[in-house]
Amino acid sequence: MLEEAYLTYKNIVRRKHSISELREARNRMFELYLQLQKSPLSVRRKVPYNIRRHIGKLLSNHKGRERRANNIPSPIKTNRKISDVVTLSYRLRKFQVRKFIIRKAIEMLESPIKALTLPGTEWLFERDLLLTERCEKIVGIECDKNLYKFSQFNLPFKNSNIAFLNKTDEEFFSTPKGERKYSTIWPDTEVKFNLIWLDYMGPFTKNRLTVFEKALQNDFVEDKILFGVTFLKGRENIYTQNLYKETVSDKDEPINKLRSKAITTLYLDIAKKCGYRTKVLDIVEYKEPSGGAHTAPMILILLFLQKGGIE
Numbered sequence: 001m002l003e004e005a006y007l008t009y010k011n012i013v014r015r016k017h018s019i020s021e022l023r024e025a026r027n028r029m030f031e032l033y034l035q036l037q038k039s040p041l042s043v044r045r046k047v048p049y050n051i052r053r054h055i056g057k058l059l060s061n062h063k064g065r066e067r068r069a070n071n072i073p074s075p076i077k078t079n080r081k082i083s084d085v086v087t088l089s090y091r092l093r094k095f096q097v098r099k100f101i102i103r104k105a106i107e108m109l110e111s112p113i114k115a116l117t118l119p120g121t122e123w124l125f126e127r128d129l130l131l132t133e134r135c136e137k138i139v140g141i142e143c144d145k146n147l148y149k150f151s152q153f154n155l156p157f158k159n160s161n162i163a164f165l166n167k168t169d170e171e172f173f174s175t176p177k178g179e180r181k182y183s184t185i186w187p188d189t190e191v192k193f194n195l196i197w198l199d200y201m202g203p204f205t206k207n208r209l210t211v212f213e214k215a216l217q218n219d220f221v222e223d224k225i226l227f228g229v230t231f232l233k234g235r236e237n238i239y240t241q242n243l244y245k246e247t248v249s250d251k252d253e254p255i256n257k258l259r260s261k262a263i264t265t266l267y268l269d270i271a272k273k274c275g276y277r278t279k280v281l282d283i284v285e286y287k288e289p290s291g292g293a294h295t296a297p298m299i300l301i302l303l304f305l306q307k308g309g310i311e
């Protein structure tokens with residue numbers, strides 16, 4: 001029966017019959033296919049493998065199109081993304097990076113810490129930061145709607161110091177003054193940050209600089225600020241690779257050698273343009289010990305910015 005429905009469908013496709021006829025034949029074929037999938041293997045095998053496979057693909061494409069039309073994310077992709085972020089949180093070197101940033105923040109910042117972070121799903125950095133008892137406020141942002149919902153469940157118990165927003169970093173730093181209400185708990189709306197860690201999962205792009213510039217220009221930061229940024233080491237597109245080459249004088253060097261110097265220079269230039277003196281505290285290129293999953297090499301750039309004082 002399924003074979004017949006399949007041939008009818010193919011025939012309609014070939015002859016370009018009406019859309020409604022095509023839809024009817026397709027739905028009938030999908031219905032029979034789904035029924036067959038519930039049967040024992042011996043029954044399924046009576047329909048040739050290539051036909052079952054083709055219908056399976058048509059069905060999966062059709063579901064994908066429907067999901068896209070209705071703006072529904074694929075459950076497999078969503079779960080994979082959440083599970084990726086969870087796994088990334090438990091990378092060994094990541095624990096060291098978090099502690100390093102917190103130690104530097106305690107050392108360099110005099111006033112209570114007001115942090116802006118990308119917490120991911122686990123809130124590990126933010127929990128430790130609160131434990132220092134030097135942290136007054138944390139605003140966490142997450143651009144992905146499903147990750148945001150998942151992370152909300154994981155919020156640390158004592159979370160009155162935390163506001164969590166479903167926004168991209170660019171949207172966040174574009175919020176006009178007067179609309180910067182992060183949490184109903186905090187009476188003051190205009191929090192200025194002195195610790196920002198943008199822990200990106202992907203490579204550096206020019207847009208990251210736009211975000212940095214907006215943070216400095218749109219009055220989101222205090223006069224002394226610790227700014228950290230993490231990138232994937234690699235997978236830059238050709239425009240970014242060219243930007244690296246334009247930024248440093250050693251144009252013939254391989255990208256691996258240019259990257260950290262170029263990215264740091266680009267950040268320093270923006271800080272200078274916005275009236276900040278900058279000290280590069282560290283550039284850490286790290287990779288997990290081999291063997292585990294998610295061992296992609298990363299780069300952390302940690303800067304200390306101070307308003308004014310530029311000769």
Ligand SMILES: C[S@@+](CC[C@H](N)C(=O)[O-])C[C@H]1O[C@@H](n2cnc3c(N)ncnc32)[C@H](O)[C@@H]1O
Nearest residue numbers: 089118119120125141142143167168169199201
């Ligand atoms: C690497 S994870 C953060 C991990 C966390 N900082 C930690 O210490 O484990 C990055 C998170 O930021 C989100 N994200 C990436 N780019 C973003 C952007 N431009 N704006 C807002 N969220 C972003 C990702 O969806 C992901 O959940």
